[in-house]
Amino acid sequence: MEGKGADHSVNKNEFVQYLTTADKDDVTVEGVVADDTREAAKESAFAPVSETEKEQMRSLMAQMAENSDVDGAANHDAIAEAKAKKLTRIPFRKISGKEFFRLKNDKDYFRQGISVIEARQMGGSTLHLVAPTVVLPTAIRKELKRANVYTGLTATREFFLLYIVKNDTTWYASAIEMMRLALNGWIKVEANMSAGGYDYYPAPMKIADPDWTPLPPFDELLTLAFRGRIIDNANHPAILRMLGLGDEAGVADDGAL
Numbered sequence: 001m002e003g004k005g006a007d008h009s010v011n012k013n014e015f016v017q018y019l020t021t022a023d024k025d026d027v028t029v030e031g032v033v034a035d036d037t038r039e040a041a042k043e044s045a046f047a048p049v050s051e052t053e054k055e056q057m058r059s060l061m062a063q064m065a066e067n068s069d070v071d072g073a074a075n076h077d078a079i080a081e082a083k084a085k086k087l088t089r090i091p092f093r094k095i096s097g098k099e100f101f102r103l104k105n106d107k108d109y110f111r112q113g114i115s116v117i118e119a120r121q122m123g124g125s126t127l128h129l130v131a132p133t134v135v136l137p138t139a140i141r142k143e144l145k146r147a148n149v150y151t152g153l154t155a156t157r158e159f160f161l162l163y164i165v166k167n168d169t170t171w172y173a174s175a176i177e178m179m180r181l182a183l184n185g186w187i188k189v190e191a192n193m194s195a196g197g198y199d200y201y202p203a204p205m206k207i208a209d210p211d212w213t214p215l216p217p218f219d220e221l222l223t224l225a226f227r228g229r230i231i232d233n234a235n236h237p238a239i240l241r242m243l244g245l246g247d248e249a250g251v252a253d254d255g256a257l
Helices: 012-020 051-067 076-084 170-182 218-225 237-242
Strands: 101-103 110-121 124-130 144-154 159-165 187-192 197-202
Touching (some): 051 218, 110 159, 110 218, 110 237, 159 170, 170 187, 170 197
Antiparallel strands (some): 110 144, 144 159, 187 197
């Protein structure tokens, strides 16, 4: 269902400029450099994204650019199996202290100010991507969050999108420091409750450099992360359920958090 009066047209030049330009006030990408050139000959490990889905995500990204006001350690057999499968989903999650990971040091695989909302109901909760043009009902507007989103890889060679919700806490400042470290080396991060921030551990063993070549463009990664969970109008079922106006039977925890 399309939002009444919503304009989903995309100015190609503005969109290209947005994809290649980081916000000058964004401290999280300071010092980020271009990564290795992609080897186009390698077959993608990701399931195809339809042209309709691509166009929808391009439209949303263009809207975000216009409306945002926000500043080998792995087992070889496991790696071979991971390369053979086609990923129809990619995890979208917060910092985890369970594994060593790296972040892609490339501005094209990072975004700031992405709008997300956690739809909580009796059956659980799911995280949804929210188009900037959507005017949320007052009752749930406070649930909207702005997130910085990075592209990551675990030491066991699993891709994921990592997000940090922007706020004024010591946790946020500490998380940004962790992200800078992960751009340049393998680390594991743990919460330090008494300090109100994160501690990190460099990898104690040699881990092979990440192979980023299988990655599709960032907007396709977002599509895989939020397939079926993109709120592009105020009458979206997730919004209605949050207001107690819809069927809660279809809501469940999808492990995104």
